[in-house]
Amino acid sequence: MLKPTIICVDDEQLILIAIKEQLQINLNNEFYIETAESGEEALEIIEELRNESSDIPVIISDYLMPSMKGDKFLIKAHEIIPETRKILLTGQARIEGVTNAVNNADLYRFIEKPWNQDDLILTVKEAVKSYFQSKKIFEYNKQLEEMNADLEDKVRIRTKELREANATKDKFLSIIAHDLKNPFTAIYGYSSMLKEDFDDFEREEIYKLINTIDEAAGNTLNLLNTLLEWARSQQGIIEVNKETYNLLPLVTEAVGAYKAAANNKNISIEINIPQDFTVYCDYYMINTVIRNIVSNSIKFTNPGGKIEIESKKTKTCSEIIIKDNGVGMDEAISSGLFKIDKNVSRKGTNDETGTGLGLILCKEFVLKNGGRIWAESEISAGTKTTISLPLKELFIAG
């Protein structure tokens, strides 16, 4: 690191020699001593030193110089290096000159000529100390500001996390309040009716009531299973076990669970995936994701509609595309999909119930697999959902 430099400015060479000698001897050669015979020359030296990133702790300047007076020079220097301590060394400075330097160049000290050597050295030493202390304080402040900014970022991130957690909790409560309470009310209401008025019902009516109770219980169980999976995912206790799987059997198995529901609405499901198409993923998670998307497509496709499942390979990903020709959705709804803090649940074409939780779970599972999920939709035209999973080679390459 470069030694700090003290700059001395005086139009009299002999004075410069004397100052330089005194400083060199008494400051143990710890500083470079640069001399200049005019303010202009000194400003050039300052510029050079600044280009070399050299410290200039002190400038000592004469007042009375032929072209640029000491106060003017110090003011100019102050504009360039405000942190440098400036000393005016003169026997003839007018009070206005000194005042000017004090007010506009933050003059550190005024020393009269002829100066007392001890006084000059002590003043310079104090000025150097003061300069480096200020520099240290400036650096500490900068560090503090950086730490503060870092802390603010952390607070911002944490606040966002807390907000999301709060939204999650709200969602949870809303699901429990509405979607869990409603089927239970149905179960409780119909079972009470059966219990109280069993003999008043016809056999066919009893069968209908039991069917309704069974359907409500089935929905509740599905919802509870989803909630439990989601809760486990939230707690981070689900492990991601990725392996290479053939996509076709994975999709076939996932769709199988909804064959009956699709048949009930006369919706056809076409799977157009090559036999050898593979994906690198956690089987259980992606199976859950496909089930949820297919279930949604069935829910929002009119009877007689169609669902197509395709696959596509890009340079970096394997994509699973689930398309339906259902009712679609507008921008307001589609932009809120996969977001925990937006409530986008709506009833299906046959009044099927939904919570929006399934899609949130899908997003979590896809993210845990390093992938992305998104939906494109148009009202009355249908919805296309894409699950994009990185190729295995990318994970191996790191």
Place this chain on the structure above:
Amino acid sequence: MITKSILSNQYESYFDFENKDDISIITVKILRASLKVSLKFKEFSSNVVFGGEKKIIIVMTKVEFMDSSFLGAIVHLVRTARANGGDVKAVMPNHIQQYVSQVTRMDKLFNIYPDLVSAKLSFMFPEE
């Protein structure tokens, strides 16, 4: 009134001192009035002022070169003397007088005379 005894060994090679008719005359004996001498002059002239002398004449006719530090010492003397109710006149050769008046414009701070007689007269018959 102080006497010539004020001149100790450390000053006598640089300056002469005499006091006559209530006027103190400090004669600078060296040719080059620079930093080292100016410090001596500052000390010495302070002793003269604090010794009670009011009318002081600095004679620099032998001086060939004077730097800003010596001029600073003169300025210091003028200010100290005036603060103590006195005044200072200077006798300077032309080239020194020119430096003082043209470069530093300090001739406005104290009066400069070409010879000792004129300086003495200015004390004896001050201008109104």
